[in-house]
Amino acid sequence: MTTDGSWEQGRVWWKEAVVYQVYPRSFMDSNGDGIGDLQGIISRLDYLQWLGIDVLWLSPVYESPNTDNGYDISDYRAIMAEFGNMEDFDCLLSGLHERNMKLMMDLVVNHTSDEHEWFRMARSKKDSPYRDYYIWRPNRDGKFPNNWASFFGGSVWKLEEQTNEYYLHLFASSQPDLNWENPQVRNEIYGMMRWWLDKGVDGFRMDVINAISKTPGLPDAPYTGGEEFQWGGSLFLSGPRVHEYLQEMNERVLAHYDLMTVGETLSVTPSEALQYVGVDRGELHMLFQFELMDIDAGAGGKWDVRGWRLSEFKSIMSRWQTELYGRGWNSLYLNNHDQPRVVSRFGNDKQFWAESAKMLATMLHTLQGTPFVYQGEEIGMTNVRFEKIEDYRDIETLNWYNEQVTRLGRDSGEALEAIHFKGRDNARTPLQWNDTQNAGFTAGVPWIQVNSNYQEINVEKQRSDPHSIVNYYRRLIELRRNFPVIVYGDYTELARDDETIYAFVRHLDGSSLFTILNFSAESYTIHFTAEDIPRIPRVSALLISNYERVDQALTSSMHLRPYEARVYMSSS
Numbered sequence: 001m002t003t004d005g006s007w008e009q010g011r012v013w014w015k016e017a018v019v020y021q022v023y024p025r026s027f028m029d030s031n032g033d034g035i036g037d038l039q040g041i042i043s044r045l046d047y048l049q050w051l052g053i054d055v056l057w058l059s060p061v062y063e064s065p066n067t068d069n070g071y072d073i074s075d076y077r078a079i080m081a082e083f084g085n086m087e088d089f090d091c092l093l094s095g096l097h098e099r100n101m102k103l104m105m106d107l108v109v110n111h112t113s114d115e116h117e118w119f120r121m122a123r124s125k126k127d128s129p130y131r132d133y134y135i136w137r138p139n140r141d142g143k144f145p146n147n148w149a150s151f152f153g154g155s156v157w158k159l160e161e162q163t164n165e166y167y168l169h170l171f172a173s174s175q176p177d178l179n180w181e182n183p184q185v186r187n188e189i190y191g192m193m194r195w196w197l198d199k200g201v202d203g204f205r206m207d208v209i210n211a212i213s214k215t216p217g218l219p220d221a222p223y224t225g226g227e228e229f230q231w232g233g234s235l236f237l238s239g240p241r242v243h244e245y246l247q248e249m250n251e252r253v254l255a256h257y258d259l260m261t262v263g264e265t266l267s268v269t270p271s272e273a274l275q276y277v278g279v280d281r282g283e284l285h286m287l288f289q290f291e292l293m294d295i296d297a298g299a300g301g302k303w304d305v306r307g308w309r310l311s312e313f314k315s316i317m318s319r320w321q322t323e324l325y326g327r328g329w330n331s332l333y334l335n336n337h338d339q340p341r342v343v344s345r346f347g348n349d350k351q352f353w354a355e356s357a358k359m360l361a362t363m364l365h366t367l368q369g370t371p372f373v374y375q376g377e378e379i380g381m382t383n384v385r386f387e388k389i390e391d392y393r394d395i396e397t398l399n400w401y402n403e404q405v406t407r408l409g410r411d412s413g414e415a416l417e418a419i420h421f422k423g424r425d426n427a428r429t430p431l432q433w434n435d436t437q438n439a440g441f442t443a444g445v446p447w448i449q450v451n452s453n454y455q456e457i458n459v460e461k462q463r464s465d466p467h468s469i470v471n472y473y474r475r476l477i478e479l480r481r482n483f484p485v486i487v488y489g490d491y492t493e494l495a496r497d498d499e500t501i502y503a504f505v506r507h508l509d510g511s512s513l514f515t516i517l518n519f520s521a522e523s524y525t526i527h528f529t530a531e532d533i534p535r536i537p538r539v540s541a542l543l544i545s546n547y548e549r550v551d552q553a554l555t556s557s558m559h560l561r562p563y564e565a566r567v568y569m570s571s572s
């Protein structure tokens, strides 16, 4: 499908934007308590403007007891004291708007904190008007109401002693799930969303939004293996009423504002995605897919790391690129606060650190969709390897380690190895601003240790180096503004079966963009097939590359150095 000729009618700011995710706890500390905060972000707005980003996505800053770093909200209309206050927030919002940037808030409405007023009232009495804001089941002989496993280990059920009933929590027990079947809950949430939008925020990233509708009756999940609790995704992801709720939310809230929405949706395929982001669906603008993030997960889930082939990686990307083209819109992301650092995961954070970080950036910024850059990615921040479990902070990581090592008796070195590769704290070490103590993040003791490589990898060092990763990101972001083909062009993959090279062409009206990426640490020569050769644009000029000397023209066979990336452009 193509939109050639009509793309100018379909122009929208959020398709043309580059988003930058800030994880506030780890971005910049302004007052020396070791915790990043709103004033810290404000002090770095000029940096973000210099980088060229359009939208800042702020991970949660609402009041929270922080069992899951703000993803457990106790008051949706207040700012977490550690981060500042509402005045600071307003100042951040106006600081962004003055610089022509927008603010996207994180919206966490699958669950609240157990310290939220609603839950405090709900838990004490069965006849509380708030009881039905959450999901309860009677205690029958001390047996869990069903066999679902929580994302963070154990059962999804916790017994509330005061009333002798269980409540449901897909995540930590301090994160009780809201009962979306209750229209009052939905009203409260819509009212809260309008309140933030009326304040001037420009959009929402919706946390696990496809988990809000659970299968009625909450039946047992199918048995898939020896463990006590089973993965119940098929019974609560993309559940029976999820589209009804999102359409209602759209009608009641979203449609009345000029905003940007992104749903975090686990286990969604491209065809299911079209039900959320299809242009005629009246739901969301885009979603975060997990197929790429799950590529290295084995049968045992995320911690059971498996190898992957480039052809699998490319086929995931290509399916999303082609199935959504002209029908919906893609988001593009390679890491976030829940995922390992992209250069360590899909690149090479040793010998070809800069080359591979830039190669991955080239892919991110030249595919079809809206790119999301996670803080620190733009300087090639890497995974961290803490030697002791005590240095980790993430609830998911700590729960998993305890279960594996303490309960199941697994070797602790082996568990740490998996954590070094997959743990969420890889993404949560403080942003490395300069080579002074604590990487310039804090004058105090950071809440989580700084990655020990901050003297080599930091913003200050890279800003002044024209060949640095950060300056490469800056150029890529700028290209997007100058060449509509990058935003609106269609997509064709070349050399599909090649296990070393990812190559694709984008077309829009008379323009073509050709991206070729070497995903390996070896030099490699690709010979395009007779079928592919006619797809290679003629008379092309090199637009950007991660190697300084590129003297080759675009031809039917090309030699690429380790992790080399090139983008060519032709226009008639």
Ligand code: ISL
Pocket: 068, 071, 072, 108, 151, 171, 207, 208, 264, 266, 302, 337, 338, 339, 396, 424
């Ligand atoms: O982090 C994950 C894998 O390590 C995911 O399973 C993650 O829990 C899932 O993507 C949902 O994430 C979101 O909701 C969670 C929160 O902990 C995450 O930080 C958030 O991005 C609960 O609110």
Ligand code: CA
Pocket: 029, 030, 031, 032, 033, 034, 035, 036, 037, 082
């Ligand atoms: Ca602080």
